Amino acid sequence: MSARSRQPRTARTASPSGPRRTVAALAVTAAVLTLTGALPASATEPRGPRDAVRGAMERVVADDRFPAALVAVTGKDGRTRNHTAGVRDLRTGGKVPVDGQVRAGSNTKAFTATVVLQLVGEGRVRLDAPIEEYLPGLVRGEGIDGRGITVRQLLQHTSGLPNYTDALLDDVFGKGRHTYYQPRALLDLALARKALFAPGDGWSYSNTNYVLAGLLIEKVTGRPLAEQITDRVIDRIGLRHTYFPAVGERGIREAHPRGYHAAEPGAPLADITELDPSWGWAAGQLVSTPGDLNRFFSALIGGELLRAEELAQMRTTVPVPDASAAGTGVRFGLGVTSTPLSCGGLMWGHGGDTPGYHTFPGATDDGRAATIAVTADWPPTEAGFKNADAVVDTALCAK
Secondary structure, eight states, X not given: OOSSOOOOOTTOOOSXXXXXXXXXXXXXXXXXXXXTEEEETTOOOOXXXXXXXXXXXXXXXXXXXXXXXXEEEEOTTSOEEEEEEEOSXXXXXXXXXXXXXXXXXXHHHHHHHHHHHHHHHTTSOOTTXXXXXXXXXXXXXXXXXXXXXXXXXXXXXXXXXXXXXXXXXXXXXXXXXXXXXXXXXXXXHHHTSOOSSSXXXXXXXOTHHHHHHHHHHHHHHSSOHHHHHIIIIITTTTOTTOBOOOTTOOSOSSSOOOOEXXXXXXXXXXEOOSOOGGGTHHHHOOEEOHHHHHHHHHHHHTXXXXXXXXXXXXXXXXXXHHHHHHTOOOEEOSSOEEEEOTTSSEEEEOOEEETTEEEEEEEOTTSOEEEEEESBSSOSSTTHHHHHHXXXXXXXXXX
């Protein structure tokens, strides 16, 4: 789920389109905790793969001034190494919890898409059927007709549906921060706007697509979305620190760093950890950890959650316009992105921006995975998110 409406950055494609804000520079004293103990941000220069990752992560905190960074790196042997930098709380300090929980934002879309594709494999949903077949009469608006929008187009952001968060973000960061939003209310916000283009005639990231995917899951299964994601994904592969927040739940259950937001350019970072995440629902409500996100994307790409036929459909990608223009090669599949690595090959993931947190995971076909989370929803420096996301490339390309 994106905390702001903006175009996919050169390193990833998980965010909606729109302008990027800068936030006030905030000096943070880096208190670094690794598996071997505490190290200052001025620790020795990197000497090997683990040192390269740790050094890159420390620079994200020291130079890009994120309050905290958490990194999990999983090798081909399945062993995960965790690193942290910064402080848990800007007011009280404290060490960042190792593999602490964060709001995972739009990584939720990959979980939602996985459940839809499981239903495809069970013969209960057809990818190229119109959404009208499952939610009759629901998707109507100016230039919008569910009879012409397929399930595939929803999952791949080629439906042309407007993004409901464009009408909601000021509320989410302000008076609506603690408001519970019904999924149908989110859809209504989108349907009050006109279509962006005819279905299949373009690509535009829209959280509305995944609200409809969530409603599809509930209609076909007759069960709540949270239950389906939990039973079919979270419990199935043993994600011990990932959950779909319950109705009305506004905190984060386990050890976590605080999340921060700047109200306007030049404003100080404010704690926005406590909020009602229902505005994200099937598009962005999950809480997870870097280690669990590694496990999820590795299991997904490794074929533990989908049959080969459905996984192949998920991995069939289309270009993302801004990424193509920038020459980054990022492409979008069904709920996942593919991103070229600097050392060759691809990583698969998604990414997420949500109030207080930015996460960026990637997994490779040979079993490696890495995820970074930082605790501000806007970068304190212009290159902040780019530098944070580059830590994942460093981890996956380390020799």
